[in-house]
Amino acid sequence: MKIKPYIIILMLIGNLWANSPFYSVQTHFGQFRRSDMDSLSVEEQLDLCTEAGIQMIRDECLWSDVETDSGIYVIPPEIDHYVNSALSRGIDIYMILNYNNSIYAPSNGSGITTQANRNAYARYCQAVVGHFSPLGVKHYEIWNEPNHGVLFWTPQANANDYTDLLHTAYDSIKAIDSNVTVIGCATSPAIGNPSPYIEGLDFIRDVYAAGGALYMDAVSFHLYQIAYRPEHEFISYVNNVKLFVGDKPIYFSEFGYPTHTTWPNISLAKQAQYVTRMYLTCFMDPQIKSVMYYDLKNDGTVPEEPEHNFGLLGFDKTPKLAYTALKELISKTAYSRPETSSSVNDIYFADIHDSLKIVWTYSGTKSLKLQVNANYVRLEGLLGDTLAYCITENDTIKLTINESPQYCITQTEIPIVDKFSFNDHDFLLYPNETLKCIYSAKTETGTPIIISPSAITWEFIGQTGELKNDIFTAFSPGVGMIIANILGIK
Structure with a gap:
């Protein structure tokens, strides 16, 4: 079957x-x-x-x-x-x-x-x-x-x-x-x-x-x-x-x-x-x-x-x-227990408490968009190990989950973003070429920080191109700088 x-x-x-x-x-x-x-x-x-x-x-x-x-x-x-x-x-x-x-x-x-x-x-x-x-x-x-x-x-x-x-x-x-x-x-x-x-x-x-x-x-x-x-x-x-x-x-x-x-x-x-x-x-x-x-x-x-x-x-x-x-x-x-549960399209829910959610799949790996009603979330694994921190997008996070339960715990703050970087640090573009801002972030101890795209606003300093959302287009020779603003922190 x-x-x-x-x-x-x-x-x-x-x-x-x-x-x-x-x-x-x-x-x-x-x-x-x-x-x-x-x-x-x-x-x-x-x-x-x-x-x-x-x-x-x-x-x-x-x-x-x-x-x-x-x-x-x-x-x-x-x-x-x-x-x-x-x-x-x-x-x-x-x-x-x-x-x-x-x-x-x-x-x-x-x-x-x-x-x-x-x-x-x-x-x-x-x-x-x-x-x-x-x-x-x-x-x-x-x-x-x-x-x-x-x-x-x-x-x-x-x-x-x-x-x-x-x-x-x-x-x-x-x-x-x-x-x-x-x-x-x-x-x-x-x-x-x-x-x-x-x-x-x-x-x-x-x-x-x-x-x-x-x-x-x-x-x-x-x-x-x-x-x-x-x-x-x-x-x-x-x-x-x-x-x-x-x-x-x-x-x-x-x-x-x-x-x-x-x-x-x-x-x-x-x-x-x-x-x-x-x-x-x-x-x-x-x-x-x-x-x-x-x-x-x-x-x-x-x-x-x-x-x-x-x-x-x-x-x-x-x-x-x-x-x-x-x-x-x-x-x-x-000290907590869900009051009720329901299922829609093979997704199972219980009544919500803002501070903790637990997610897993029956089998395999799936993507999930989860409402958390908070700016910050810590993801913990089955044994209580910290898997990642999340900075949310309109109070939602996008997760990749599997058969091992994960704990999604809301936070009032998270550790300092110690390492924020593009996949490449220096870029050489010809006129009319584009660049998508692909980035990663970690804490001081190397724990990944997952930043939802809309939690970042982008700024370009220079006269040599144009930035729309997270896409930069080069116009003419010169040097410029792309800055990420993460919930008010540049």
Whole structure:
């Protein structure tokens, strides 16, 4: 299928939403038996979350760890440690309540199909919520990928059974704290996967058809499109979810791009672009309340293994480019969010805020004329590096943009134009020959300054020719000087 290139323009409006934990990541602190999830590693990872501005982590408190003896509920100290450490840093917790418990079922991965098993699960939910809600944990997700009949709901995924579980769990949780948010579905995409999977959209549809909307405050789903650009069919997928859930709040609780060395060969630079673009794409939809990258840290060290290489950090916690890019995005947008968006001829817009715009293309390079309502603009790249300064033309700038998001930030002033020059410094013209004033400019440090043509007025001193706009015509022998006047500076 041929995909038309398009430009996305994101313009932020300054409504404070710091209390909305949009920027989230998946961590694996709940898997505390892993050697790379000891208490020191947890602290180091949370420090990096804080440094990046991450607002919430998605993690778990397994039923099989809480209830090891029937009817006795003990929160493992390792779970308490990561929860308290995150909360002390101002990072919210999105707690997954999973999976089954072999005390009540054939295995921890078994689906829940009986009321006795549902009641036992509900008691575990009450124990966890009763313990953590007073501390400030207010988001609870019922299961993880219950449509995954191979690992997480064996031997066969079943939407009606899951809906019955939602009903029992929801009522039990709300009896403990009616103000917490209970999130349902948490589906694997499972696109094209045969039984015992159920495709994610079909599962959400069937849960809603069974009355599940009454037993969740929000809906979540997972989507992995590692072979495609982030915008590829994402908006249509979300719109299909909305067909079933209406205006129910949406939590996009897993997406990721692995940097393993085999197909589809996502480089570190491409991962940084894609992570940023996916958050921005979701950013334009106010119904999406939180987006969770999977995952914070690489889970292993095998270069060709996808599951080992999803992280924003390497296995040794060294930041990848994607971590730096996300940190830059959060620093610029954590207190703003667009109100609405629209599209015209494959150009996407959000409501404007004069100080910041973010632009990129779906694919390839395109030219763009952008309204900025300012005389000066600084262009920054994905990682916060200054690409250029712009002096505008009637408050607009002409840009060449590509697949890597650029930040267009209005300025009250820019660095001094240190080097302004024609392509050639000296010209020898014969009578009636013409010269177009082609020029370049840089700061003292060599950063390009893009000067829009109408931001310059031209002046010719001499009697040997004529200057009209930026075209000089020689008349007779002699010497003259062409002067550029840039917003009052010659």
